[in-house]
Amino acid sequence: MSTVVGSEGTTAETGTAAGAGRVRGITDWRPEDEEFWAEAGATVARRNLVFSVLSEHIGFSVWSLWSVLVLFLGPKYHIDAAGKFMLTALPTALGSVLRLPYTFAVARFGGRNWTVFSALLLLVPTVLAGIVLRPGVSYGTLLAVACVAGVGGGNFASSMANINAFYPQRLKGWALGINAGGGNLGVPVVQLVGLLVLATAGAAQPRLVPLVYLPLIVLAALGAALKMDNLPSLKNDKRALREVAREPHSWVMSLLYIGTFGSFIGFGFAFGQVLQVQFHHQFDTPVKAAYLTFLGPLLGSLVRPVGGRMADRWGGAKVTLVTFALMAAGAGLVLAASQGKSLPLFLTGFVALFxxxxxxxGSTYKMIPAIFQAKARDAVAAGTDPAKAEQDSRRRASALIGMAGAIGAFGGVLVNVAFRQSFLASKNGDAAYAAFLAAYVICFIVTWAVYLRPSAGKLPGV
Incomplete structure (x- = not known):
């Protein structure tokens, strides 16, 4: 029988779910040991994954809260389209900045402890939104409150760094995909909540949307406190970020993540506004736009684990390369549809992009641990102790998950700023769509040149 040793000197038999449930701190964790994983590790990892997803899901909903609330801001609020894009850009920006400290908070305070704290912190932007949302509130106040919602964006990085440490290399693509996909679902879910409020209470009741999340936040924090575990082995030295910052692959992966996650979160925040401005005759009321706003983020979230699975099977670089080629085609379709004023083609292209x-x-996040795993194998072949090589691989992967997550999320800011400038300049999003197409072509070229070009120094398994 394998065991997991608790941080207070107790030992729990994790061959049974009941035993696993008693452990709050773990000192013996060997996920790459298949016997340990089968008898003990899988049960504990799965439980932590479930409650990590729940907390991250609520975090994403709070982070993207203003993508819904801007639909309620009618003429009485005196905010034009450019002003609304700024209301969605600010929380994206703060969320991207917070991802770095959130990543290292897991190592400093423990995955369970930080999940509880970060979940409770979501009460601040939610309560503030419920208080200030009424006609007559100043635009500056709305900007400040919207910005605070960025704390929800940090939850993703800490959750991913934590779950990365729980799972063996062979299952990381699936586990990180499930964790991220479940979290990403917070975007369409909050948009569905907004649709429900618009369809029932009407556009005059925006405060009902944040109020729905108050009890859910408390439940997420309580579940993390009762069911999650700390992994003291995650305590990395403070050199991890400096090490990955000196690694060229870190900057390549950050660029690729701008192209994938930056697109997802940026489009998720902006799509409802784009529909209202670009096709204002068809979407002359907020509820009409809300009926479609959630569809793209919903599908994009559901397929994220599929991307991880595909990367597990065929390699992250190959899946990522094909993805960027198709995203470039999707952006081209959206541009053509915009110029031809074809709503069906426009929706088809945007849903494809999501x-x-x-x-x-999913495929890019699978590449991150695979890169350091390949480097660990090279280090072992050169004489490094296998245990040390594995530990270095995990802490560097966790550090890069935070770094790439922060930089990638900033891509969402760029998306919203691109839309803002495009609509200010020409009353349509054509310039933004052309910029997205060019960005995907660049990401395609970089992926091929660094990881798949025949003469490139390949990293096996990436």
Whole structure:
């Protein structure tokens, strides 16, 4: 019988779910040991994954709260389209900045402890939104409150770094895909909540949307406190970020993640506004736009684990390369549809971009631990102790997950700024769509040149 040793000196038999449930801190964790994994590790990892997904899901909903609330801001609020794009850009920006400290908070405070704290922190932007949303509130106040919602964006990085440490290499693509996909679902879910409020209470009741999330936040924090575990082995030295910052692959992966996750979160925040401005005759009321706003983020979230599975099977680089090629085609379709004023083609192209960005999210995140795993194998072949090489691989992968997550999320800011400038300049999004197409072509070229070009120094398994 394999055991997992608790941080207070107790030992729990994890061959049974009941035994696993008693452990809150773990000192003996060997996920690459197949016997340990089968008898003990899988049960504990799965439980932590479930409650990590729940907390991250709520975090994403709070982070994207203003993608819904801007639909309620009618003429009485005196905010034009450019001003609304700024309201969605600010929380995206803060969320991207917070991802780095959130990643290392897991190592500093423990995965369970930080999940509880970060979940409770979501009460701040939610309560503030419920208080200030009424006609007559100043635009500056709305900007400040919207910005605070960015704390929800940090939850993703800490959750991913934590779950990365729980799972063996062979299952990381699936586990990280499930964790991220479940979290990403918070975007369409909050949009469905907004649709429900619009369809029942009407556009005059925006405060009902954040109020729905208050009890859910408390439940997520309580579940993490009762069911999750700390992994003291995650305590990495403070050199991890400096090490990955000196690694060229880190910057390549950050660029690729801008193309995938930056697109997903940026489009998720902006899609409802784009529909209202680009096709204002068809979407002359907020509820009409809300009926379609959630569809793209929903599909993109659901396919993220599929992207991870595909990367597990065929390699992350190959899946990512094909994804960027198809995303470039999708952006071209959206541009053509915009110029031809074809709503069906426009919706088809945008939904395709959401789905493809979801697949790319899964495949790029699979590449991160695979890169350091390949480097660990090279280090062992050169004489490094296998245990040390494995530990270095995990802490560097966790550090890069935070770094790439932060930089990639900033891509969402760029998407919203691109839309804002495009609509300010020409009253349509054509310039933004052309910019997205060019960005996907660049990401395609970089992926091929670094990881798949025959003469490139390949990393096996990436």
């Amino acid at each position: 789905v493809l960005s979801g697949i790319g999210n």
